[in-house]
Amino acid sequence: MKIKEIKIGKVSIPLKKPFKTALRQVNSAEDIIVKVIADTGEVGFGNAPPTAVITGDSQDSIIAAIRDTIGPKLIGMEIDNLEAIMTTLDTSMLHNSSAKAALDIAVYDLFGKLYGLPLYKLFGGYRNLMETDLTISLNQPEEMVRDSLEAVAEGYKALKIKVGGDTALDIKRVQAIRAAVGSNVKIRLDANQGWGPKEAVRTIRKFEDQGLDIELIEQPVKAHDFAGLKYVTDHVETDIMADEAAFGTYEVFQLLSMSACDLINIKLMKAGGLHNAIKIAHFAETMGIECMMGCMLESKVGITAAASIAAGKKIVTRADLDAAVLLAADPVVGGVSFCQDQLIIPDSPGLGIVDIIGWQEVK
Template sequence: MTIAAVHVHRLVAPLHTPFVTALAHLTHVSTVVVEIVDRDGRSGFGEAPEVWTVTGSSLASSEACVSEVFAPLLVGRDADDLVENCRRVSGAVVGNEPAKAAVDIALHDLAAVRLGVPLVRMLGGSRLVVPTDVSLAAGTVDSLSRAAKSRAAEGFDVLKVKVGTDAVTDIDRVTAVRQAAGPEVRIRLDANQGWTPREAVRVIRSLEDVGMGVEFVEQPVAYRDVEGLAWVSDHVETPIMADESVFDVRDLVEVIRRRAADMINVKLAKSGGLSGARTLLELARAQGMGTILGSMLETEIGTGAAASLVAAYGTTMVSDLDAVWWLRRPAVVGGMRYQGAAVVLPDAPGLGISGLVAAEVREATEART
């Protein structure tokens, strides 16, 4: 059964609360949705979120990459030839990892739909419920304290605090979160590259000295400063996680070689999809590194695919799958949902998605036989 068409949609979905980090202030999810259709009319979905400060890919560049390169490459090919189709997509262009991820996820989704099984089962797993943390957007001491208290009351027992906006006052922010959330809630920090190495060591050591119980600190320094990341790791006791520093295997090998981090955050939009993410998880596991799977600000498509991979492969710590929690309303028909502090995957073929319902959907282009 051949691939008959590749549709590219632009989708914008509002958030219920601004998502603020050391890198950005976001009020909407902006993403390119790729829909791959076979000759029987069955569809598989994937997405390429626009995150300028991490991947550098825009909606326009992802649309162009999919419509001008990947669509002509795939239309007419056997939809069940999953490994070869994904390999061709991965090698067709340099960079453009979000666009690769969108097509890779859509190919996997379509393959699972054609088999009539949930994506997680096609990946080799059986769980349909996956725990997640929830992020606390960067803000004032008071706003973070209120958010921490609310999220803990809702049942979230792992809070990811966005810091890195001001090293001088970040200690006060984390202290306020701990006091509001209580001693049983796990707290992890994400500086999103916001500190210098010296600032990172100063902040982390101060938190260690007062027994704040931080689970780990994610990407404390600039993504290219792997030497600085290693220096921080060498000078603190708290585990250090690499995020923006690791897109692909070459990046991870360099982090391992320099012993720059204790763990990594694998994201589909950085690694080119499920295929690349699996390789990173396996390499990290072989090297004894800790792992979580995260997501950009995405819809149920990308987050559901990430959660499916976690359910099938597992990670060493609770993963970061809260992106859809930030949406004001569902962006798709069907798909994953939340139950307390967990992602619930649909017991339906593929990602369980039958269409798009976001506030703004514009079909940008398409390719078909």
């Protein structure tokens, strides 16, 4: 099976509610979805949501990178020579991790279809169910409480609460949510780089002193501030997770070498795809650091790919793979399914995806 053709398309999917963080507000998911077509006619699906404030990648840059630089280098390559394909992806151009991830996912989808193997089994087959949390966007405390109670009523047992930018208000947000949902719901906080190191320590200590029982704090400081992240990790009891700082394999290696965090959030769009995400999981496992599998605002294509690693690898102990649930419509036929807070990974070959409704090709 060889790569014969690569087609690039778009889907635009409204969100149920605006998605708000300390970095941005989004009202719809604008997803780039690629089709890597083999000489057998089989199709592999991959996707890339533009997340310029984190990855630096826009829709136009993703399309151009795939169409003009990376994609042409893959034509004619054998699908079962993953090592050569992934080496080509990594060395074709610097950065552009989202474009690389889209092609990587599609190639792995074809690889699974070639050998009749679901990707979660290729990645280890540890389980075929995974619990995900649900993200609560950054708003006034009363609105966040309403959203949290709705999530708990829908069966979610873990909430990821967006904070950052105003620590006094952040404390009120968390106090109100904990009082509303009770003690049996896990609360994870994501500051999206919204605090300074000392500010983070002061704030997290207040959470601890008030007994708010926060499971973890995600990326409290700027992504480039590894020393600041380590300072926070070393000065609080609560587990600290690296997200934007844990961009790719090199950054994760640095963080682990410094003991700068307690947990790693792996995202395919940062890592450049599944092959590098697996390396990150293995780095973390070697160091005894548990991982979360996270996502950007992407369609079920990327969520299914990320869930395949989360299900396959034991070191991935948490999932934040709720993006498809936040969308008002689901254009993806096949792939992962949801039952309350459970991700159900399909046993179909590859990603188990058969079509994308409303996919519009771009040239």
